[in-house]
Amino acid sequence: MDQDAFRETYREVNERACLFEKSILTNRCDCSHAERFCIAEREGVRCLSDDGQQRCARALRILREQTHFALRTHEDKAALPHGKAMRIQVGGMRGIRALLxxxxxxxxxxxxxxxxxxxxxxxxxxxxxxxxSRIMPHIVSYEVRSKRPRSSRRSPK
Structure with missing residues (x-):
């Protein structure tokens, strides 16, 4: 399935997209309102709650506003790069969990x-x-990928 056909099918199947899809698909977060689905060997996540999706949208909008300076993002509505989106989603939720x-x-x-x-x-x-101010350190310190030391390459003897 080509990318355009996938996107079109994805939009048809996923009428209420989960806003935390990236963090759910990477197993950093889960949600009682999330439902996974597959299209052509790819996975997606839909939200089962209108109220829940609105709450998530509000939370992510506020987190994004609060992180403009720390993550060096602009105030435009453009999609964030994957790493910055993950920092806001996972780091933000970890920060909120630390508060509560x-x-x-x-x-x-x-x-x-x-x-x-x-x-x-x-x-x-x-x-x-x-x-x-208590949530921000969790966002800034969140690393998308764990850094593993590179193994030295040895030539076979």
Whole structure:
């Protein structure tokens, strides 16, 4: 299946795309509202909740606004490069989890994005009122790929 046909089929099948698709497909996050699907050996994620998708959109919009300086992004609405999108999604959720549950293991995957954002709204009233100065270090320090030392190449004897 060529890329154009895939994109068209993807849009038809996935009428409510999960905004955390990148982090869910890389197993850094999960969500009770997410449902995986396959098209031509490729995987996608749809959101099963209108309210949940709106909450996620609001959270990601606020996180993106808060990270302009730290991630050196512009204020335009263009799609972010994969690495910066992952930093906002995974680092942002880890930062919010650290606010709500300071004793949690912070390197573990996020078990439920929807539940985490609902708890944040309950505790802070509005997602804009969270202390982003305490979330930002998690976004900035998140590394998309773990750096592995390169093995030295040896020629066969």
């Amino acid at each position: 549950d300071p004793d949690a293991e912070h390197l573990e995957p996020i078990s439920d994005v929807a539940e985490l954002l609902t708890r944040a709204e309950q505790q802070y009233g509005d997602l804009r009122d969270m202390p982003y």
